[in-house]
Amino acid sequence: MLFHLSQIHKTDDTICALATPIGVSALGIVRLSGSKALAIVENLTKLSQPLKSHEIIKTTIKNPKTKERVDEVCLSYFKNPKSYTGEDMIEIYAHGNPHILNDILHLCVQNGGRLAKPGEFSSRAFLNGKMDLTQAEAVSGLIHSKSSLTRKLAHKQLKGEFFGILKELKEALVQTLSHIEAHLDFETEGDVKEFSQDGFLLNKTENLQKKVEGLTTSYKQNQKLMQGLKVVFVGKPNVGKSSLFNAFLNEERAIVTEVPGTTRDVLYETVFFDQSEIEILDTAGVHKTEDVVEKQGIERTKKAINSADIIFVVVHAHEDFQKEDHEILTWLHDKKEHCVLLLNKADLGKRNTPQIFFQNSFYVSAKSGEGIDELKRFLKENYLEKEINDAEFIVTHQRHYEILEKTNEKIQSLKEGIQNKISLEYLACDVSEALHLLGEITGETTSEEVIQKIFSEFCIGK
Numbered sequence: 001m002l003f004h005l006s007q008i009h010k011t012d013d014t015i016c017a018l019a020t021p022i023g024v025s026a027l028g029i030v031r032l033s034g035s036k037a038l039a040i041v042e043n044l045t046k047l048s049q050p051l052k053s054h055e056i057i058k059t060t061i062k063n064p065k066t067k068e069r070v071d072e073v074c075l076s077y078f079k080n081p082k083s084y085t086g087e088d089m090i091e092i093y094a095h096g097n098p099h100i101l102n103d104i105l106h107l108c109v110q111n112g113g114r115l116a117k118p119g120e121f122s123s124r125a126f127l128n129g130k131m132d133l134t135q136a137e138a139v140s141g142l143i144h145s146k147s148s149l150t151r152k153l154a155h156k157q158l159k160g161e162f163f164g165i166l167k168e169l170k171e172a173l174v175q176t177l178s179h180i181e182a183h184l185d186f187e188t189e190g191d192v193k194e195f196s197q198d199g200f201l202l203n204k205t206e207n208l209q210k211k212v213e214g215l216t217t218s219y220k221q222n223q224k225l226m227q228g229l230k231v232v233f234v235g236k237p238n239v240g241k242s243s244l245f246n247a248f249l250n251e252e253r254a255i256v257t258e259v260p261g262t263t264r265d266v267l268y269e270t271v272f273f274d275q276s277e278i279e280i281l282d283t284a285g286v287h288k289t290e291d292v293v294e295k296q297g298i299e300r301t302k303k304a305i306n307s308a309d310i311i312f313v314v315v316h317a318h319e320d321f322q323k324e325d326h327e328i329l330t331w332l333h334d335k336k337e338h339c340v341l342l343l344n345k346a347d348l349g350k351r352n353t354p355q356i357f358f359q360n361s362f363y364v365s366a367k368s369g370e371g372i373d374e375l376k377r378f379l380k381e382n383y384l385e386k387e388i389n390d391a392e393f394i395v396t397h398q399r400h401y402e403i404l405e406k407t408n409e410k411i412q413s414l415k416e417g418i419q420n421k422i423s424l425e426y427l428a429c430d431v432s433e434a435l436h437l438l439g440e441i442t443g444e445t446t447s448e449e450v451i452q453k454i455f456s457e458f459c460i461g462k
């Protein structure tokens with residue numbers, strides 16, 4: 001089912017929600033949006049003067065029935081349409097006590113409000129034309145961004161950069177469509193031939209394709225940076241994987257003992273390193289065993305290795321390779337380019353010099369901390385640093401990427417159609433479909449189901 005903005009069912013309910021996480025904190029924010037927001041809050045505060053838009057005032061929230069004082073708060077009023085949702089909005093800044101915040105929410109509901117669904121504030125902003133769908137998605141992206149890069153990209157999208165790029169693409173498609181339609185009425189064989197040789201149209205189509213491909217490539221090339229790196233530690237039992245893992249995390253997460261085979265399962269840990277999210281998996285040793293639990297652990301290790309971006313292969317620095325080390329190295333041969341060799345326990349000596357196996361290797365010591373900073377720097381310089389200039393735009397959402405891929409197929413079909421001199425009607429069809437697809441990204445032609453799904457993934461109160 002497709003709709004246009006004007007056809008979407010808008011409710012007149014006034015919604016309210018907690019906009020900050022539940023828990024004890026300095027402040028907690030309750031927000032309201034809708035035509036009754038002002039009346040509800042006035043009923044709870046009994047202000048002597050009417051609230052002025054875009055001003056913050058200090059007041060007391062009381063239960064209007066019992067006159068019981070609930071909290072001393074600050075509140076701000078945003079008169080429509082100059083608000084996030086485009087409706088009348090009020091934000092109440094209360095003390096961050098869950099009971100207080102709960103009471104305020106209850107009072108809002110008792111006095112005519114309704115609890116908001118996830119993303120309902122943002123969906124109202126979208127429905128009221130305050131932002132297009134890419135900007136609404138950027139709001140969510142900003143809240144969930146995992147690194148300085150993804151945050152920067154979300155800001156660019158929120159500012160409307162992606163919308164602007166898509167607008168240009170749509171304008172170029174509309175021009176193409178007008179060009180084709182202008183010739184459509186006079187379509188005779190001769191005209192078609194003449195038209196098909198029209199370099200203008202082919203040029204325009206090729207330019208469009210370049211731009212769309214530029215966007216899809218930006219998504220593919222930067223996937224790893226968007227999702228965070230997956231790093232795994234692998235090595236025979238007792239080489240110090242768990243200790244290195246802890247040294248990397250600066251905390252005691254994995255259990256470290258002197259009995260081989262302690263790490264029976266894969267431990268997942270997400271760390272923020274240099275503003276990027278890295279997933280570290282401490283895995284079971286890869287050695288032959290009859291122990292059922294350990295066998296399962298080894299199976300999981302193999303799975304973890306297959307999905308890892310970087311494999312830290314841990315060996316002893318102070319002793320020669322053992323049979324088990326060779327087994328692991330042989331086993332990892334076809335993953336060589338993802339492997340980094342860590343010669344651990346360097347504090348006990350540096351006997352092993354196996355640079356021959358992998359391009360990158362480090363002497364480290366989980367005990368003394370030797371080499372750990374160097375290792376972090378290596379990660380940063382080789383995998384995490386990515387600067388984008390202001391003119392560059394990277395597609396960050398899979399939904400956008402998939403639609404752009406489909407758009408590209410339509411443009412490719414258009415290009416081939418022009419080259420093969422097919423009927424103008426078919427060419428017009430491809431252009432219209434490409435236009436429709438781009439509208440799905442910005443929200444003009446998106447199905448209601450998709451829109452609901454997008455907003456349902458937002459936080460409550462956003």
Ligand code: GDP
Pocket residue numbers: 235236237238239240241242243244255256257258260261262263344345346347348364365366367368
């Ligand atoms: P894993 O089985 O590979 O996870 O190894 P662990 O991290 O459990 O470590 C096994 C043993 O080696 C423990 O007694 C650690 O204290 C010790 N160990 C780990 N790293 C070092 C290190 O860098 N130097 C020294 N001297 N001992 C270490």
